[in-house]
Amino acid sequence: MSYMDYVRTFKLPHSWCPGCGIGTIMQAIVRAFDALKWKNEDIAFITGIGCSGRMSTYINTNTMHTTHGRPLAFATGIKLARPEKHVVVVSGDGDALAIGGNHFIHAARRNIDIKLIIINNSVYGMTGGQVSPTTPQRFRTQTTPYGNIEPNFDVVKLAIAAGATFVARESVTRPRNLEKLIEKSFQHKGFSVVEAISNCHINLGRRNKLKDQITMLRWINDRIIPMNVARRKKPEEIKDKIILGIFHEDKERREYTELYDELIQWAGGDK
């Protein structure tokens, strides 16, 4: 087995722009599958709409390309129907946090064993570059031609507050760390969230003087700081930084489908 066994090579080349971070994230995901030796047929891989949504076409498992913002809702039905299987969802910042925000917080609240990877490129890329809940303030997009005035969601804080039991952030500029982190999140029992900071130089960068991938990846690299380094810094030194690492890991809280099996016992039913 190699990680390429988790890729539908016959569907390549993919549809993403040259230099897009999604490819890096996809490789981290299939490498994590391979490291854990998960069987393809035991994995459900669900995506929503947007550039991130296209990943389900290329992953060689049970896949489903659903509607905008709702992959977690479909995944919840799948996981409840077959709790023993691995259910993985990949979503974008617009998909997971705007149109799908409600499903995101409630999947976290239930602590259902779904592994969510949010590809955060801070923009709606597929539709031509509109402002998203994570577009930096002052940034120009197709729908903020004079600059964005809206504050951002902090995915990590939101996920922790909503009840996710594994919450982490990494960047496409550190692919090996990303792979290890995704692998770790896959081993967690409960709702896990990995925010993968990514680049869209085509539809965000070009409007903000970051028009090629190297410039944009450098810009990302200048803003990130690993958690262990950040700990030694003064608060004012890191106030504009994106901290990377595992922010929250709760192994005590019970997982939803496990509790559901217990509920079936309370009801006197047979599993």
Add this chain to the structure above:
Amino acid sequence: MRKVVMPGNETIAHAAIAAGCRFYAGYPITPSSELAAEMSKLLPKVGGKFIQMEDEIASMAAAIGASVAGMKAMTATSGPGFSLKQEHIGLACMMEVPVVIVNVMRGGPSTGLPTHPAQGDVMQARWGTHGDHPIIALAPAFPTEIYMETIRAFNLAERFRNPVILLIDEILAHTYEVVEIPEPGEITLEERKLPPSGLNRLDFYTYNRREGDPPLLPNFFQGYNFHFESLAHDEMGFPTTDPEKVAYLARLREAKIEKHREEIWKNEEYLLEDAELVIFAYGSVARAAKEAVNRLRAEGAKVGLFRPITLWPFPEIPLKKAVGARKVLVAEMNLGQMVYEVERVLRRDVATLFKADGTPISPVEFVEKIRGEL
């Protein structure tokens, strides 16, 4: 057979369990909430799963997800929730995933009349989701019929791999009546046909499929790494914009219902033989119509009733055959929806009795209307 007193909402829940439904996702909404409550009680007892999702959209999605993973799945709602579910009803049509949607009709539009009956969603049941799509919708009118049509809804969904919409209204949902529940041996259940395991192929949308057949798609975790796609797709389920492939799969989706419409159609013809006037009515309105037919017959008036139980696909041939050149009165708890279908099929204007004020059409209203028509 045993007799039980239940309201329609509970009847549907019990019938769904008997039909093999093992997954329900829903969201509270009047007047369908008791259906969810009953499912939350019944499902864990048979090892099934009930989940109250965060909204109507999510509950439709979760039901489809469970179905793709191999479970017979259902959701229920009412008007506003039915509107919210429409995008995913279209997704289930597109992916060809079996699922049953119950819509307990209440007064609309918008929040409308939550505690009052209506029949204003019959066109939404047909055309509520965007794009061309096949759909089946059933509208039972009597307690035991609600039970049997619920089972038929699951059978049709599984057989044709398509969403099936079960339409009742607030009156049928909340009226406690005697339901005759058949013994398990007395009902026929349709189980989902899956492709045999171990095939070295992925073209399941066309595999062994002639025009008119439903597809043989694998369930999740069956061993095929199959792709379910919301976009227009090819025979393997992968996105395509190739006009020929898009058109071919759209044709297959339409044909599977179209070709079997005579098996899907079901209607009641009551005292039509010598009738000079035929009432066209469905759901709870048809019960008032039936009572009016009896009263008018006692006066010597020759009146009959054509009651479609299958609303979609529309019973074109049975209606034409049953009515012929006779006078027709279309009665609905809306301002005129199915009447467009009746006029289309009969190619003439018909008399109408519409009401959309939150109250049912009474037998007296029928009698008065028909006296004026005869």
